[in-house]
Amino acid sequence: MVNTFLFLAYSFVWLIFMLYAWNVSRRYEKLRRELEDLKAKVENRPK
Amino acid sequence: MKKIFPPTVHLAVTLVWFIVALYMIFLYAPRELTMGEVQRIFYIHFPSACTALLAYFFVFLGSTVYLWKRSRAADDFACASAEVGFIFCCCVLVTGPLWAKPAWGIWWTWDARLTSTFILWLLYIAYLMLRSYVVNPGRVEVLSAVVGVIGFVDAIIDYMAIRWWRTQHPQPVIAGGPGSGLEPRMWLTVFVAWGAFLCLFAYLVRQRMALAELRRGVGALRRELVS
Numbered sequence: 002m003v004n005t006f007l008f009l010a011y012s013f014v015w016l017i018f019m020l021y022a023w024n025v026s027r028r029y030e031k032l033r034r035e036l037e038d039l040k041a042k043v044e045n046r047p048k
Numbered sequence: 049m050k051k052i053f054p055p056t057v058h059l060a061v062t063l064v065w066f067i068v069a070l071y072m073i074f075l076y077a078p079r080e081l082t083m084g085e086v087q088r089i090f091y092i093h094f095p096s097a098c099t100a101l102l103a104y105f106f107v108f109l110g111s112t113v114y115l116w117k118r119s120r121a122a123d124d125f126a127c128a129s130a131e132v133g134f135i136f137c138c139c140v141l142v143t144g145p146l147w148a149k150p151a152w153g154i155w156w157t158w159d160a161r162l163t164s165t166f167i168l169w170l171l172y173i174a175y176l177m178l179r180s181y182v183v184n185p186g187r188v189e190v191l192s193a194v195v196g197v198i199g200f201v202d203a204i205i206d207y208m209a210i211r212w213w214r215t216q217h218p219q220p221v222i223a224g225g226p227g228s229g230l231e232p233r234m235w236l237t238v239f240v241a242w243g244a245f246l247c248l249f250a251y252l253v254r255q256r257m258a259l260a261e262l263r264r265g266v267g268a269l270r271r272e273l274v275s
Contacts, residue, residue: 010089010146014096014139018248021135025255032262039269046273 055258058251065244069237077237089147091237094221095245096139097165103133103249104168104203107175111196114189123189126196127179128256132249134172141169152216161217164206171199 073091080087110126113119144162145155156162175195182188210220221230221238230238 004085006086006146006150007088010092010143013142013146014092017135017138017142021132021252022255025252025259029255029259029262032259032266036262036266036269039266039273042273043269 055251055254058247058254062244062247062251065240065247069241069244072237072240077234078231080234083151086147086150089143091241092245093140093143093147094238095242096136096143098242099245099249100133100136100140100165100168101203101207102246103129103136104171104200106253107133107196108200108203111193114193115197123193124257124260125253126193127260128253130172130175130179130192130196131256132252134169134176135252136245136249137165137169137172140165157216159215159217160209160213161206161215164202164209167202168199168206171195171202175199 069091073088077088077091079085106129107126110122110124110129113122114126144165148157149155175192178192178195179188182191209215210217229235
């Protein structure tokens with residue numbers, strides 16, 4: 002029973018870190034794509 | 049910084065450090081006599097708690113510098129520290145009860161240390177909610193910086209709680225006076241684990257600051273397109 006607590010504690014901590022890292026990288030990718038789109042729009046707009 | 053220590057190298061160092069820390073936690077550190085295996089939760093609970101407190105100190109520092117100098121970098125640093133600190137604070141509030149149940153027989157008690165940690169977690173949420181709900185530029189930075197500075201009082205209370213009052217939470221292991229402390233191999237394991245957590249914290253703050261910079265770039269281009 003005690004080892005279950007140990008297992009749960011380590012699992013939750015890893016899960017929290019993984020989810021956060023995934024969330025940051027997802028937001029980063031989304032912004033990077035948006036930045037590229039906007040850069041293309043700025044370059045292609047009539048002067 | 050990016051050239052000397054690129055993010056990929058930083059991530060690799062963090063992962064290797066964590067592998068070493070996990071080896072030490074499960075194979076090097078001795079089994080604690082009274083609590084047994086469950087005591088090994090301490091090796092993630094303690095570094096998470098120290099990092100969450102340190103993160104709030106960074107929020108305070110960044111907020112103070114922002115209020116004083118109106119430095120955008122300081123605000124980015126405070127915001128990134130708050131977001132990552134919140135993650136570490138979640139780890140504290142998850143691992144604490146998972147250790148408390150087999151050790152004390154209860155999941156939670158409203159003693160000074162636990163309550164002030166819970167308030168710290170709420171402060172992190174308040175700070176982050178403020179950042180996402182107030183859209184007025186300039187105003188959001190000032191309001192969140194004020195929360196960052198005022199909230200630091202709770203971080204001090206949280207740190208001092210087990211020194212000022214008798215609590216259900218164990219007395220301090222570090223700087224706790226005579227009788228406190230750990231077996232030497234446990235000490236070493238704690239410091240290696242804490243180092244790994246600090247390295248991860250630095251990596252996540254870095255990534256979060258890069259995100260803020262990217263967001264600013266997108267905002268500038270949007271304004272350019274509109275004008």
